[in-house]
Amino acid sequence: MTSIADHRTPSPHVRGALRSRLWRVAEALATPRDPGHYLDMVNPLRGGADLRGRVVDVRPEAGDAVTVVLRPGAGWRGHVPGQYVRVGLDVDGVRRWRSYSLTSTPSAEGGHISITAKRVPDGIVSAHLAQQLRPGDLVHLDQACGDFVLPEHAPGKVLFITGGSGVTPVMGMLRSGKDRLRDVVLVHSERSAADVIFGAELRALAAGGRLRLVEQHTDESGRLDVGRLSELVPDLAERETWACGPSGLLDAVEEHWSTAGLADRLHTERFRTELAEPGEGGTVRFTGTDTVVEADGGTSVLDAGEAAGVLMPSGCRMGICFSCVLPMREGAVRDLRTGEVTTAAPGDGVLVQTCISAAAGSCQIDH
Amino acid sequence: MTVLQKKTDNPIAHLAPEDIEEIGRRLDAIRQEIVDSRGAEDAAYIRRVIDVQRKLELGSRAVLLASIFPPAWFVGTAGLAVAKILENMEIGHNVMHGQWDWMRDPKIHSTTWEWDNVSPSDQWKHSHNELHHTYTNVIGRDNDLGYGIMRVDEDQRWHPLYLAQPVWNLLNACFFEYGIAAYDLELGRNLPSKKRRSSPEFKARGRQVLRKIRGQVTKDYLVHPALSGPSFLHTLAATATANLVRNLWTHSVIMCGHFPEGVETFERRSIEGETRGEWYLRQMLGSANISGGKALHIMTGNLSYQIEHHLFPDLPSNRYQEIAPKVREIFDDYGLRYTSGSLPKQVASAWGKIIRLSLPNGFADDATRKVRRALGRPGTQPVRPDALSATGRVAERAA
Ligand SMILES: Cc1cc2nc3c(=O)[nH]c(=O)nc-3n(C[C@H](O)[C@H](O)[C@H](O)COP(=O)(O)OP(=O)(O)OC[C@H]3O[C@@H](n4cnc5c(N)ncnc54)[C@H](O)[C@@H]3O)c2cc1C
Ligand code: FES
Numbered sequence: 215m216t217s218i219a220d221h222r223t224p225s226p227h228v229r230g231a232l233r234s235r236l237w238r239v240a241e242a243l244a245t246p247r248d249p250g251h252y253l254d255m256v257n258p259l260r261g262g263a264d265l266r267g268r269v270v271d272v273r274p275e276a277g278d279a280v281t282v283v284l285r286p287g288a289g290w291r292g293h294v295p296g297q298y299v300r301v302g303l304d305v306d307g308v309r310r311w312r313s314y315s316l317t318s319t320p321s322a323e324g325g326h327i328s329i330t331a332k333r334v335p336d337g338i339v340s341a342h343l344a345q346q347l348r349p350g351d352l353v354h355l356d357q358a359c360g361d362f363v364l365p366e367h368a369p370g371k372v373l374f375i376t377g378g379s380g381v382t383p384v385m386g387m388l389r390s391g392k393d394r395l396r397d398v399v400l401v402h403s404e405r406s407a408a409d410v411i412f413g414a415e416l417r418a419l420a421a422g423g424r425l426r427l428v429e430q431h432t433d434e435s436g437r438l439d440v441g442r443l444s445e446l447v448p449d450l451a452e453r454e455t456w457a458c459g460p461s462g463l464l465d466a467v468e469e470h471w472s473t474a475g476l477a478d479r480l481h482t483e484r485f486r487t488e489l490a491e492p493g494e495g496g497t498v499r500f501t502g503t504d505t506v507v508e509a510d511g512g513t514s515v516l517d518a519g520e521a522a523g524v525l526m527p528s529g530c531r532m533g534i535c536f537s538c539v540l541p542m543r544e545g546a547v548r549d550l551r552t553g554e555v556t557t558a559a560p561g562d563g564v565l566v567q568t569c570i571s572a573a574a575g576s577c578q579i580d581h
Numbered sequence: 582m583t584v585l586q587k588k589t590d591n592p593i594a595h596l597a598p599e600d601i602e603e604i605g606r607r608l609d610a611i612r613q614e615i616v617d618s619r620g621a622e623d624a625a626y627i628r629r630v631i632d633v634q635r636k637l638e639l640g641s642r643a644v645l646l647a648s649i650f651p652p653a654w655f656v657g658t659a660g661l662a663v664a665k666i667l668e669n670m671e672i673g674h675n676v677m678h679g680q681w682d683w684m685r686d687p688k689i690h691s692t693t694w695e696w697d698n699v700s701p702s703d704q705w706k707h708s709h710n711e712l713h714h715t716y717t718n719v720i721g722r723d724n725d726l727g728y729g730i731m732r733v734d735e736d737q738r739w740h741p742l743y744l745a746q747p748v749w750n751l752l753n754a755c756f757f758e759y760g761i762a763a764y765d766l767e768l769g770r771n772l773p774s775k776k777r778r779s780s781p782e783f784k785a786r787g788r789q790v791l792r793k794i795r796g797q798v799t800k801d802y803l804v805h806p807a808l809s810g811p812s813f814l815h816t817l818a819a820t821a822t823a824n825l826v827r828n829l830w831t832h833s834v835i836m837c838g839h840f841p842e843g844v845e846t847f848e849r850r851s852i853e854g855e856t857r858g859e860w861y862l863r864q865m866l867g868s869a870n871i872s873g874g875k876a877l878h879i880m881t882g883n884l885s886y887q888i889e890h891h892l893f894p895d896l897p898s899n900r901y902q903e904i905a906p907k908v909r910e911i912f913d914d915y916g917l918r919y920t921s922g923s924l925p926k927q928v929a930s931a932w933g934k935i936i937r938l939s940l941p942n943g944f945a946d947d948a949t950r951k952v953r954r955a956l957g958r959p960g961t962q963p964v965r966p967d968a969l970s971a972t973g974r975v976a977e978r979a980a
Contacts, residue, residue: 239804239808242796242799242800242803242804243642243800243804243805243808244800245796245797245799245800246695246696246697246793246796246797247695251635251688252635252639255632255635255636304621304624304684304686306620306621307619307620307621307622307623307624307625307683307684308624308683308684308685309684309685309686310685502692503691503692520685523679523682523683523685523691524682525682525685525687525690525692525693
């Protein structure tokens with residue numbers, strides 16, 4: 215910048231000071247609200263706003279799935295292939311948050327991101343994505359997260375094991391890792407050939423020599439037998455492995471890898487938790503708002519609170535991210551996955567993950 | 582002898598305990614129907630109201646920048662007054678009741694909403710949601726009933742100080758938002774006692790109110806006028822007028838909810854051990870509706886459906902209209918009086934009661950009778966609201 219230009223345009227420092235003074239005036243004028251509330255009316259995707267995304271496209275995929283392309287707000291910090299994003303949608307007027315793996319490459323055109331959701335029976339959000347969502351709609355977003363990712367220096371030999379919608383994070387990795395991934399095997403399990411999400415794209419990649427694709431169609435050939443996986447992939451032990459799919463498949467893979475002493479070469483991602491037999495349930499009291507809820511043994515404290523209108527912190531909703539942790543002052547909760555009971559004596563502040571804890575008798579949650 | 586014992590027409594004397602519980606069950610069913618059908622349309626409604634309110638406020642404040650021109654002053658002032666009323670009534674009051682918490686939207690939630698009023702939301706929620714809605718029309722417990730400074734029932738002993746209560750009421754109406762802040766702080770109870778007024782908790786709450794007042798005053802009486810440049814004084818007058826209009830309006834609506842003739846008040850003792858049905862019954866008899874068109878309902882925050890609101894304070898306000906006929910049917914089936922009237926009628930009725938009670942019992946009646954006799958018109962017997970025991974027990978005077 216020349217010295218002349220310096221005279222004309224205020225320095226960043228002066229500009230910053232001016233802006234912050236203007237902002238203070240705006241704050242004084244907007245009180246008790248934040249000026250941002252008014253700016254959001256004009257530009258909901260502006261930087262500094264709560265992160266949202268505008269739907270650019272909704273397109274059907276094979277296997278009862280749908281891909282949603284979004285233009286994220288200016289605050290979007292990008293993602294690493296394999297990560298997921300939490301999406302908040304208003305379904306029948308109620309905000310519901312769910313996680314979806316990013317299937318787009320970080321450098322996608324127009325800064326767009328995409329997710330691909332498979333319809334689950336009676337699913338609230340997956341049905342909404344497939345049937346109600348239209349281009350132009352706004353959805354709420356969180357920053358990408360998760361460590362089911364391809365490292366910066368991709369390993370030479372890679373194995374992906376996926377089942378059903380579990381192919382989504384892997385698709386994100388394949389699309390972005392085209393130049394980095396040299397030797398890839400994908401073993402994918404799905405009901406039938408026609409139901410394979412991204413089937414055409416995967417087969418094209420295989421045909422182009424980019425990957426070796428092994429499809430297991432369970433309608434014809436039954437479940438994938440993990441014990442005999444080495445027949446399909448003889449050099450399995452040399453491969454860094456990423457697995458994502460139904461719990462049964464992941465349990466078997468984890469057991470197999472750990473028996474083989476390969477546990478540190480295995481990365482897994484679960485879309486839902488396997489639940490233990492539910493217990494009795496009980497009364498949950500949220501001390502902050504003095505809200506009292508009767509919850510059965512199968513309902514998480516998170517769901518019970520939300521259903522009663524309490525604003526609850528949450529993240530993955532399946533016990534992995536710890537965004538939902540709150541102190542329990544008194545009472546007992548049961549871990550929905552293991553059935554294990556945690557108790558707190560009055561005055562204690564035992565931290566519990568509300569998304570996978572159900573009341574076991576009465577409990578008091580500090581929130 | 583108390584007023585109650587003199588009372589000849591206990592409005593619930595004909596109800597058996599089973600009737601009262603049946604009323605409770607029917608009301609619970611109405612509530613459940615709405616809870617089960619809340620949905621996207623309701624969510625769209627409140628978002629639309631919020632959107633309209635914000636645009637109206639911004640637009641009005643923009644117009645007021647030129648308030649030196651009389652048409653701009655009138656349009657801007659009217660717009661700002663309406664925007665403030667909408668914010669306080671249909672939005673703030675109802676959001677803070679948790680009517681929209683089911684949407685799980687942190688921006689439209691009872692725990693996060695801060696309203697355009699000098700009373701901080703969380704203090705107001707305590708005195709309004711917890712005290713007023715729990716102790717509706719219970720003398721001595723419900724601060725909304727006379728705000729602790731007025732005589733609201735024949736049963737309260739008269740004192741010459743009450744002669745001034747019409748003046749108090751008018752002042753309270755003009756500065757209503759400050760009145761609300763004062764009784765949220767329970768100044769009447771806390772200030773006289775040194776121990777109470779020097780407690781850290783009271784001081785913290787006091788500071789919170791002062792902070793809120795400072796923010797509100799800075800916005801309306803300093804920053805906005807200053808931005809108007811040569812229109813400074815005009816904008817100042819405009820925001821002051823808008824606040825005054827909002828205060829008078831909200832005060833009138835609140836008065837119509839619980840003060841008009843025909844609304845019952847209750848004794849402290851009468852609510853001990855109240856059942857759910859009895860609680861409902863107290864809300865039914867302790868509230869009054871305002872009849873009118875759609876605009877009136879929105880501008881009153883649907884407190885024109887005060888009866889329905891008191892029965893179901895956390896149902897979305899846009900649904901009260903729909904349940905009103907069903908609620909009314911229950912009143913009819915059980916021979917109860919559903920008090921309702923036009924705004925002018927209810928305001929006049931409430932003021933009439935305040936003036937009448939500023940005088941010793943019977944004084945107004947005697948005077949009216951004398952005047953009527955002098956005018957040669959037959960007198961109508963005024964209905965006397967009495968302390969009633971919802972349980973059918975004989976209520977005793979608490980104090
Ligand atoms: C880290 C992470 C990443 C995810 N990535 C994806 C993704 O890329 N694509 C995708 O489609 N989903 C993904 N999911 C799952 C997704 O978040 C939702 O759980 C799923 O869409 C169902 O939500 P819903 O509201 O439709 O169903 P809900 O209304 O929550 O549930 C309805 C019923 O379906 C059952 N159910 C819930 N989830 C599943 C499931 N996955 N399969 C079968 N039944 C289920 C429930 O137990 C319940 O009985 C991911 C989950 C996590 C935790
Ligand atoms: S929400 Fe992620 S651990 Fe509970």
